[in-house]
Amino acid sequence: MTAQIIPTRTAAETSLADAYGAVKAKLPGSAEIAKLRDAAFEAFSQAGLPHRRVETWHYTDLRTLLREALPVASVPSAAAIEALRKEFAAATDVPSQKLVLVDGIYVPELSDAMPAGVSVKSLSSVLASGPADLVALVAAQGFGEGDAIVSLNAAMMQDGVVVEVAPGTALADPINLVYATAGGAPSARYTRSLVVIGAGATARLHESSFGEGARTGQTFGCLILSVGDGANLGHTAMLTKSAAASLRLESFIVRIGAKAKFDSFALVTGSGLLRRQIFMNFEGEDSVGQLRGVSLLRSRDHADTTLFVKHLAEGCVGRETFRYILDEEATGIFQGKIHVAPNAQKTDGKMLSKALLLSDTVAMNNKPELEIFADDVACGHGATCGGLSVDQLFYLQARGLPAPEAEALLLEAFAAEMADEIDYESLVAAFRGEIAGWLAARSVKA
Amino acid sequence: MLEVKNLNVSIGGRKILNDFNLTVQDGEVAAIMGPNGTGKSTLSYVIAGRKDYDVESGEVLLNGDNLLELEPDVRAAKGLFLAFQYPLEIPGVATMTFLKAALNAQRKQRGEAELSTPEFMKRVKGAADKLGIASDMLKRALNVGFSGGEKKRMDILQMALLEPAFGILDETDSGLDIDALRIVSEGVNSLRAPKRGFLVITHYQRLLDYIVPDTVHVMANGQIVRTGGKELALELEKSGYREYTESAAA
Numbered sequence: 104m105t106a107q108i109i110p111t112r113t114a115a116e117t118s119l120a121d122a123y124g125a126v127k128a129k130l131p132g133s134a135e136i137a138k139l140r141d142a143a144f145e146a147f148s149q150a151g152l153p154h155r156r157v158e159t160w161h162y163t164d165l166r167t168l169l170r171e172a173l174p175v176a177s178v179p180s181a182a183a184i185e186a187l188r189k190e191f192a193a194a195t196d197v198p199s200q201k202l203v204l205v206d207g208i209y210v211p212e213l214s215d216a217m218p219a220g221v222s223v224k225s226l227s228s229v230l231a232s233g234p235a236d237l238v239a240l241v242a243a244q245g246f247g248e249g250d251a252i253v254s255l256n257a258a259m260m261q262d263g264v265v266v267e268v269a270p271g272t273a274l275a276d277p278i279n280l281v282y283a284t285a286g287g288a289p290s291a292r293y294t295r296s297l298v299v300i301g302a303g304a305t306a307r308l309h310e311s312s313f314g315e316g317a318r319t320g321q322t323f324g325c326l327i328l329s330v331g332d333g334a335n336l337g338h339t340a341m342l343t344k345s346a347a348a349s350l351r352l353e354s355f356i357v358r359i360g361a362k363a364k365f366d367s368f369a370l371v372t373g374s375g376l377l378r379r380q381i382f383m384n385f386e387g388e389d390s391v392g393q394l395r396g397v398s399l400l401r402s403r404d405h406a407d408t409t410l411f412v413k414h415l416a417e418g419c420v421g422r423e424t425f426r427y428i429l430d431e432e433a434t435g436i437f438q439g440k441i442h443v444a445p446n447a448q449k450t451d452g453k454m455l456s457k458a459l460l461l462s463d464t465v466a467m468n469n470k471p472e473l474e475i476f477a478d479d480v481a482c483g484h485g486a487t488c489g490g491l492s493v494d495q496l497f498y499l500q501a502r503g504l505p506a507p508e509a510e511a512l513l514l515e516a517f518a519a520e521m522a523d524e525i526d527y528e529s530l531v532a533a534f535r536g537e538i539a540g541w542l543a544a545r546s547v548k549a
Numbered sequence: 550m551l552e553v554k555n556l557n558v559s560i561g562g563r564k565i566l567n568d569f570n571l572t573v574q575d576g577e578v579a580a581i582m583g584p585n586g587t588g589k590s591t592l593s594y595v596i597a598g599r600k601d602y603d604v605e606s607g608e609v610l611l612n613g614d615n616l617l618e619l620e621p622d623v624r625a626a627k628g629l630f631l632a633f634q635y636p637l638e639i640p641g642v643a644t645m646t647f648l649k650a651a652l653n654a655q656r657k658q659r660g661e662a663e664l665s666t667p668e669f670m671k672r673v674k675g676a677a678d679k680l681g682i683a684s685d686m687l688k689r690a691l692n693v694g695f696s697g698g699e700k701k702r703m704d705i706l707q708m709a710l711l712e713p714a715f716g717i718l719d720e721t722d723s724g725l726d727i728d729a730l731r732i733v734s735e736g737v738n739s740l741r742a743p744k745r746g747f748l749v750i751t752h753y754q755r756l757l758d759y760i761v762p763d764t765v766h767v768m769a770n771g772q773i774v775r776t777g778g779k780e781l782a783l784e785l786e787k788s789g790y791r792e793y794t795e796s797a798a799a
Contacts, residue, residue: 503655516641
């Protein structure tokens with residue numbers, strides 16, 4: 104006799120179901136999209152919030168960590184947009200070529216004109232009236248399938264941007280996705296954006312948040328990138344400025360065509376709970392894809408980076424390199440799975456995670472995995488955890504640097520070395536500045 | 550003047566330096582020669598302040614200050630410089646950033662003003678030219694991807710910039726080809742000064758053809774067992790260290 108398991112819904116699961124019921128009629132899209140939303144919510148409901156017995160979520164148990172689901176963010180009011188306009192005007196670090204999302208809703212009034220070859224639509228307009236090829240990409244069937252949080256985002260997606268870079272376009276400067284918050288009571292944002300880089304185009308995309316403590320509340324984000332054949336996309340993300348007690352679940356879906364180049368770097372700092380799950384698929388042959396990231400964590404920060412890299416075509420090079428600095432009582436998670444399909448011969452895949460542990464009360468969980476079905480591949484992974492090198496510290500001290508300065512220099516080098524590889528100078532400086540700021544806050548306390 | 554008095558050092562319960570005594574006068578270049586495992590590198594690390602060693606007793610005085618109670622960076626600011634046998638690679642730290650940080654940290658410790666950037670650049674360039682260090686080497690991360698010879702030259706460049714009161718060269722000749730050996734030695738020789746002493750640690754007499762010492766000490770089993778002039782090095786090259794290790798063991 105088999106025992107029947109009746110799953111009990113957590114309070115958060117119940118309020119998510121209530122929230123979906125309440126907002127679904129107002130969510131954008133055709134009748135077909137509404138069906139898709141229902142199916143996605145059903146998939147989420149069946150699975151429930153991911154918990155420690157779901158292998159890919161083992162270290163980020165949302166059943167215990169997500170106690171309460173916040174109400175869905177409302178469309179920003181005219182007053183809120185006006186207030187933000189003033190804040191943007193007063194701020195000094197606002198990038199140009201920006202597309203502004205306020206609580207996940209695309210706000211053209213706050214955004215800049217795009218250069219030639221770049222077109223922008225709101226996600227809601229695409230969901231309502233197509234075109235079908237973009238809808239198909241947004242719906243991203245087959246990506247993150249079986250992942251409850253991607254499903255939840257698909258069900259609830261309110262808005263976002265859909266950016267197309269025309270084939271052959273060469274952009275000199277980044278397109279900036281800027282996430283702002285309207286303020287008011289903490290809410291939950293369900294945003295989904297799509298960026299399509301046409302064949303042979305060269306572009307750079309940067310994501311950042313606007314305003315100190317900009318990321319309050321809960322974010323269920325999804326960004327889909329489609330890198331066309333022969334295209335070259337540089338992507339950077341500044342996942343900073345999260346407020347304490349915030350929750351940020353970002354799904355990042357990348358599909359790479361043939362003979363394309365993709366390089367992504369993300370910096371994670373700030374309080375609260377963050378999970379980045381990246382689904383990178385090599386769909387065409389002879390492409391190069393790099394995922395890199397640095398997480399700087401302290402207090403009781405919890406940052407999870409989980410990768411699913413699928414080599415589905417021949418001769419692609421995948422590099423995944425992630426570094427963590429953990430202090431106080433922080434928790435870091437790195438999970439990475441490289442899958443090589445039977446036809447993806449000559450795959451060259453390497454994954455590496457390195458963590459510096461600065462206190463006895465931090466935790467770092469590393470779980471690299473290889474799943475290889477082709478026989479002519481070179482794949483490997485490595486993970487290290489440890490303190491700063493005693494030899495390097497002594498060398499610097501012997502040259503006159505006091506221990507705290509020597510330590511700070513080595514920590515900065517460990518993190519900033521990754522940012523230095525970005526092929527755009529002002530972004531390198533911006534990331535270096537964030538890293539130095541995080542370290543300075545540490546040394547002030549020490 | 551560097552004075553090491555009755556220094557006893559062990560590591561993990563194993564005695565390395567055994568009532569060790571040594572004095573190097575201002576302006577003197579003293580060489581310590583000896584077989585492997587006799588405590589030569591331990592001596593240099595203990596003087597510079599590495600923490601892996603148990604200093605049981607004794608004193609190390611640099612111009613009268615007891616170094617053993619000081620942190621390595623304070624020792625450096627007081628004028629001690631150790632040229633490493635294997636200079637460390639520090640990925641992500643730009644060489645110029647490091648040089649400036651080191652120089653200014655020492656100046657700050659001594660209550661001196663920071664160097665202006667133009668003055669700093671001038672000094673680095675001057676020292677780099679003398680040592681044949683190309684400017685692109687200065688743009689790279691410290692010692693990363695440098696050959697053995699380049700790393701040693703970089704260490705000597707640091708010594709030239711930091712202008713120490715006392716320099717210890719720990720097996721500076723290891724891993725150097727003849728040309729690199731000559732360049733490094735010329736760099737050291739140009740820093741010889743009446744107020745600056747040197748301790749040159751080496752296995753081989755070869756280095757001492759280039760950096761000619763005033764005094765040669767033979768070290769065995771954690772002690773100085775014989776002292777002589779520069780001719781002692783030549784004698785050792787012929788006879789080897791056997792008589793010292795055997796007599797010490799007996």
